[in-house]
Amino acid sequence: MIRRYDFGTPIRTHAVVQTLIPETAPMPFFTVEQQSPEVSFTLALHRDDVIFGLGENVRGVNKRGHLYHAWNSDDPSHTENKASIYASHNLLLFYGENRCFGVYFDDPGDMVFDLGYTHAAEAKITSREGDLSVYVIEADSLTALCREFRGLTGRSYLPPKWAFGYIQSRWGYASAEDARFVVENHRSRHIPLDAVCMDIDYMEDYKDFTWAEKHFPDLKGCVSEMKKDHIRLVPIIDAGVKQQEGYSVCDEGLEKGYFCKKENGDPFIGAVWPGRSYFPDFLREDVRAWFGSKYHLLLDAGVEGFWNDMNEPAIFYSPETLEKAYEAADRLRGVNLGINEFFQLKDAFTGTSNSMEDYRRFYHEVDGRLIRHDKVHNLYGAMMTKAAAQGFHAYDESKRFLMFSRSSFIGAHRDGGVWQGDNCAWWSHLLLNLKMLPSLNMCGFLYTGADVGGFGCHTTEDLLLRWLQLGVFTPLLRNHAALGTRDQEVFRFDCWEDMRNILRVRYALIPWLYSEFMKAALEDGMLFRPLAFDYPGDRLALRVEDQMMLGADCMIAPVYEQNARGRYVYLPEDMLMIRFRSDADYDLVPMEAGHHWIDLELHEMPLFIRRGHLIPLAKAAEYVDGIDASHPVLLGWIRENTAVTLYDDDGFNASPVLAEGLRTISVTVEDGCARSVQADCSRLVID
Ligand code: GLC
Numbered sequence: 001m002i003r004r005y006d007f008g009t010p011i012r013t014h015a016v017v018q019t020l021i022p023e024t025a026p027m028p029f030f031t032v033e034q035q036s037p038e039v040s041f042t043l044a045l046h047r048d049d050v051i052f053g054l055g056e057n058v059r060g061v062n063k064r065g066h067l068y069h070a071w072n073s074d075d076p077s078h079t080e081n082k083a084s085i086y087a088s089h090n091l092l093l094f095y096g097e098n099r100c101f102g103v104y105f106d107d108p109g110d111m112v113f114d115l116g117y118t119h120a121a122e123a124k125i126t127s128r129e130g131d132l133s134v135y136v137i138e139a140d141s142l143t144a145l146c147r148e149f150r151g152l153t154g155r156s157y158l159p160p161k162w163a164f165g166y167i168q169s170r171w172g173y174a175s176a177e178d179a180r181f182v183v184e185n186h187r188s189r190h191i192p193l194d195a196v197c198m199d200i201d202y203m204e205d206y207k208d209f210t211w212a213e214k215h216f217p218d219l220k221g222c223v224s225e226m227k228k229d230h231i232r233l234v235p236i237i238d239a240g241v242k243q244q245e246g247y248s249v250c251d252e253g254l255e256k257g258y259f260c261k262k263e264n265g266d267p268f269i270g271a272v273w274p275g276r277s278y279f280p281d282f283l284r285e286d287v288r289a290w291f292g293s294k295y296h297l298l299l300d301a302g303v304e305g306f307w308n309d310m311n312e313p314a315i316f317y318s319p320e321t322l323e324k325a326y327e328a329a330d331r332l333r334g335v336n337l338g339i340n341e342f343f344q345l346k347d348a349f350t351g352t353s354n355s356m357e358d359y360r361r362f363y364h365e366v367d368g369r370l371i372r373h374d375k376v377h378n379l380y381g382a383m384m385t386k387a388a389a390q391g392f393h394a395y396d397e398s399k400r401f402l403m404f405s406r407s408s409f410i411g412a413h414r415d416g417g418v419w420q421g422d423n424c425a426w427w428s429h430l431l432l433n434l435k436m437l438p439s440l441n442m443c444g445f446l447y448t449g450a451d452v453g454g455f456g457c458h459t460t461e462d463l464l465l466r467w468l469q470l471g472v473f474t475p476l477l478r479n480h481a482a483l484g485t486r487d488q489e490v491f492r493f494d495c496w497e498d499m500r501n502i503l504r505v506r507y508a509l510i511p512w513l514y515s516e517f518m519k520a521a522l523e524d525g526m527l528f529r530p531l532a533f534d535y536p537g538d539r540l541a542l543r544v545e546d547q548m549m550l551g552a553d554c555m556i557a558p559v560y561e562q563n564a565r566g567r568y569v570y571l572p573e574d575m576l577m578i579r580f581r582s583d584a585d586y587d588l589v590p591m592e593a594g595h596h597w598i599d600l601e602l603h604e605m606p607l608f609i610r611r612g613h614l615i616p617l618a619k620a621a622e623y624v625d626g627i628d629a630s631h632p633v634l635l636g637w638i639r640e641n642t643a644v645t646l647y648d649d650d651g652f653n654a655s656p657v658l659a660e661g662l663r664t665i666s667v668t669v670e671d672g673c674a675r676s677v678q679a680d681c682s683r684l685v686i687d
Pocket of ligand 1 (some may be wrong): 170199200236254309310345420422480481482
């Protein structure tokens, strides 16, 4: 059951797809305090209450004990002191003894989530602007709460099937030659690969919807040549549009008044990669339609997927903030800079980026009303993704396109996936990647993954290998690194064969992973869940944060520490561990419920299957289209006749029907022997 409560004058965010009439009775669970314009919601926490939610964020899966903000930020430093990163996913689930409810704050502006930070036994959520709708969700389980929430906010985005393949990316790939070099080095070593991302360097002077002719003399030819080799090129699109006369996107946007404006009506200027840029007012339907249609230029060249970036929006400086910094520098020139003056000078320049002053300098038109940017800040990236989705729909409504964005808001989960932004080549970020997965899934973002190997800092061979062992399970599996960091492609490392073998496990699992993903998306479920979701009565499972449930029948527990040769796991029930070295080389280890140490050499990774259940392992290939799932090997620990039902489709159809794509593989067990006409039962454990 979901009930809606309105405060102030709520702004349309596009997060919710169900129309509920606001209640007039007081809101349950919380004490509401209004101190204009702020509204606060306070709740006493019981000793053992757990708080899930908040989607893309740092720290744990249980959010209790810290302070979070809803404020989309271009912050490449995902350290544990951060209150927010690129997204605002304002969903909280409160879970404890006799307590199981969710609350969604549909507020596009700044919010503070004090979840036992100021007072350990109190959660206090504050909307700074006070214009919001609050949705209180009640159900009898955590899974049911999330399903209700998805019903409220709409079905998750469906990527094309090829987007489950391995994607190689790097800030610095600029040309057709660079892409060919990457592809050749994968193909010649039989390392699976389905796509190469093109970062900002493919553009002409960082201008959206252009490509540098000298780097791509024949873009269409290059895209089709790659496609023959089963590779897709995936270009980046940035939010800011370069200010330049004669650049058609800029000229047109100015002429039609599509860019965000300042109070005096002049278009707002902020600098990003191309220098001074304009920011399309994505909150307007007509601007979204216009910007969305620009993707057609690349779709016409055969491109089928994109990533949207810098859409918090990131602003390096504006002419106004830069001028202030120069003034500070002039004032301090020649001064003997002591502690205060030195920091004033330094901060004058670093403070120009993503500044509140700039976010208060421009306006959006929302349903005919002018609203200052800071009040709707968190919607910008989501509305850019919506523009892209509208553009794809207008281009070919029958087809799925790949789209993943950096910034997002609830609602954007219907239009695209997200990647987890500029992480670092740190072991702690491998763990953070794992912890964000279920939180993002609760909020509807199913197509997600992090930059495998780490974006910033120099990776190490063992970190990349271990990270791939987690990435094997994330729908978006992309190796991406920042300019200036060590080369990070699999083929650069001595142990590339071990990495290739792990990627082959991914490809052997894709038919199952795709099936689990599609079932989760089409049935409003989750692909990754904290253990507490599946074992509600288990006190120990409630606190586990470094293992996740995956799909209906599996659990993952990656190694996330350097030099570790194994790890401890907690099994809430009997499970079969598959210790993979490759798609063709693995051990089956039946394990009873409880605590275990498991040995895992650097090239080994575990997958746990609940006893009594089956998963199929297909014949791997070097690209998704080549995978043969017709007669899979079945893995499982069973006693009696068992079946597994898989979903499949052509991988493109934009309106798939679950029932039409289901295929059941059944196994009969007689005298300790398993048989199936549709599958190979040679690796089943029977007792
Ligand atoms: C941002 C993105 C990163 C990209 C870089 C250059 O930092 O998050 O993925 O490589 O910009 O475009």
